[in-house]
Amino acid sequence: xxxxxxxxxxxxxxxxxxxxxxxxxxxxxxxxxxxxxxxxxxxxxxxxxxxxxxxxxxxxxxxxxxxxxxxxxxxxxxxxxxxxxxxxxxxxxxxxxxxxxxxxxxxxxxxxxxxxxxxxxxxxxxxxxxxxxxxxxxxxxxxxxxxxxxxxxxxxxxxxxxxxxxxxxxxxxxxxxxxxxxxxxxxxxxxxxxxxxxxxxxxxxxxxxxxxxxxxxx
Numbered sequence: 001x002x003x004x005x006x007x008x009x010x011x012x013x014x015x016x017x018x019x020x021x022x023x024x025x026x027x028x029x030x031x032x033x034x035x036x037x038x039x040x041x042x043x044x045x046x047x048x049x050x051x052x053x054x055x056x057x058x059x060x061x062x063x064x065x066x067x068x069x070x071x072x073x074x075x076x077x078x079x080x081x082x083x084x085x086x087x088x089x090x091x092x093x094x095x096x097x098x099x100x101x102x103x104x105x106x107x108x109x110x111x112x113x114x115x116x117x118x119x120x121x122x123x124x125x126x127x128x129x130x131x132x133x134x135x136x137x138x139x140x141x142x143x144x145x146x147x148x149x150x151x152x153x154x155x156x157x158x159x160x161x162x163x164x165x166x167x168x169x170x171x172x173x174x175x176x177x178x179x180x181x182x183x184x185x186x187x188x189x190x191x192x193x194x195x196x197x198x199x200x201x202x203x204x205x206x207x208x209x210x211x212x213x214x215x216x217x218x
Contacts, residue, residue, distance in 0.1 A: 010071050038212060161182060
């Protein structure tokens, strides 16, 4: 397992973190491979369905065989039971929509990076005081870039990852970057129903390749 420092570095440098869930393991693998082919080296598989754990284990096996340098994060971790199960399944990073002191303790115990979700200055301060400096701001489409710009001077040592309604284009992502965010999570705006339902994985690869190329030159 990579150190917290190394995983933090990978996510911050990636700028974009694709996130998804699907009930079909074959589709999960296809999406992951399409993202990987486009240059993505960190993805978030969200814990949002009854097959999440089983499919994540399949993704870990496929990653180990064909995508060894892909960082597998697990999102929507809201309790210690799920945190423990996904750590045992091979998660490299845990991501939550909330701050929970018990999940924080589990992550520290296993020496795994945890990215807690925050919205208010109090939540941000609580997470930072617990030792976490890469935080998820959610939902982005409610907070907007000017919110990050306003709070960043208050928390200069904290890096913010924005998720929730972020558009999958360079203009939108650059607006977040200019506001002070290190990166964004991209869900259904990137991995669209059209991509999934029609199997347009080549289209997904081309889209992420353009984004990866653009931000690698920034």
